[in-house]
Amino acid sequence: xxxxxxxxxxxxxGTDTPAELVRNAAAAGLDVVGLTDHDTVGGYxxxxxxxxxxxxxxxxxxxxxxxDGVGLHMLAYLFDPEEPELAxxxxxxxDDRVPRAQGMVAKLQELGVPVTWEQVARIAGDGSVGRPHVxxxxxxxxxxxxxxxxxxxxxxxxxxxxxxxxxxxxxxxAIRLVKAAGGVTVFAHPLAVKRGxxxxxxxxxRLAAAGLDGIEVDHMDHDEPTRARLRGLAADLGLLPTGSSxxxxxxxxxxxxxxxxxxxxxGEITRRATGAFPVPGTGGxxx
Numbered sequence: 001x002x003x004x005x006x007x008x009x010x011x012x013x014g015t016d017t018p019a020e021l022v023r024n025a026a027a028a029g030l031d032v033v034g035l036t037d038h039d040t041v042g043g044y045x046x047x048x049x050x051x052x053x054x055x056x057x058x059x060x061x062x063x064x065x066x067x068d069g070v071g072l073h074m075l076a077y078l079f080d081p082e083e084p085e086l087a088x089x090x091x092x093x094x095d096d097r098v099p100r101a102q103g104m105v106a107k108l109q110e111l112g113v114p115v116t117w118e119q120v121a122r123i124a125g126d127g128s129v130g131r132p133h134v135x136x137x138x139x140x141x142x143x144x145x146x147x148x149x150x151x152x153x154x155x156x157x158x159x160x161x162x163x164x165x166x167x168x169x170x171x172x173x174a175i176r177l178v179k180a181a182g183g184v185t186v187f188a189h190p191l192a193v194k195r196g197x198x199x200x201x202x203x204x205x206r207l208a209a210a211g212l213d214g215i216e217v218d219h220m221d222h223d224e225p226t227r228a229r230l231r232g233l234a235a236d237l238g239l240l241p242t243g244s245s246x247x248x249x250x251x252x253x254x255x256x257x258x259x260x261x262x263x264x265x266x267g268e269i270t271r272r273a274t275g276a277f278p279v280p281g282t283g284g285x286x287x
Contacts, residue, residue, distance in 0.1 A: 006244030011043030015249030019050035078273030079183025158196035182275020192221035218243030
């Protein structure tokens with residue numbers, strides 16, 4: 001089985017619609033794909049309606065969190081999307097995304113970049129607006145060559161010249177909320193140092209003690225020594241090691257299935273989840 005548990009659609013900051021994403025996942029030879037848009041479940045219905053036969057969908061989200069002044073992303077899988085407390089927190093984070101993005105636009109304008117809110121809003125479309133949309137605007141304007149180049153201290157990296165903070169969950173609260181909704185939590189790309197400051201291993205141990213289920217080990221932002229280090233940490237802390245592409249369509253260079261999760265780890269994730277179940281494809285109908 002080929003299992004990719006971390007992807008994004010136009011419901012947040014990907015460039016594939018949810019329907020395109022599941023069809024592309026099947027074409028890439030995946031057996032299981034996780035839809036984990038940022039702080040939203042808005043792509044679920046379209047993805048399920050278009051799900052090709054032979055492909056299983058794992059519903060999820062990527063929650064924006066912060067601990068000890070460092071931002072982190074928490075993948076949540078197979079939770080009840082209607083659970084009110086978790087839904088309320090997702091809404092708070094989403095509601096803060098627009099003023100945050102507008103603040104980044106204002107900072108960029110102060111730096112002499114001719115970006116406009118209208119341009120960023122057009123790029124985001126109906127998705128949950130975020131830094132990748134602002135980064136795409138910088139690419140359109142020729143300020144940076146690609147989206148990754150915008151995530152530097154000069155521009156949009158954490159603490160960068162045009163960075164603006166947003167409402168974020170405490171990760172210990174996120175673990176509690178996801179578990180209460182029957183879901184499973186995995187710390188996304190925990191040692192992606194090129195994105196900025198990372199959470200120290202001591203904090204990961206505290207998260208594990210609080211009920212964190214896993215950490216994303218195999219990821220494009222982790223080199224081989226980092227993956228080995230994380231695999232050892234997962235073993236020491238009793239965490240599930242996952243692998244994922246973090247696919248964003250054409251917004252990033254990674255492809256669906258570039259990194260995958262071991263079937264036994266996937267089986268344990270589904271065993272632990274009680275809020276929702278993986279959705280098997282039956283042919284798809286949405287075009």
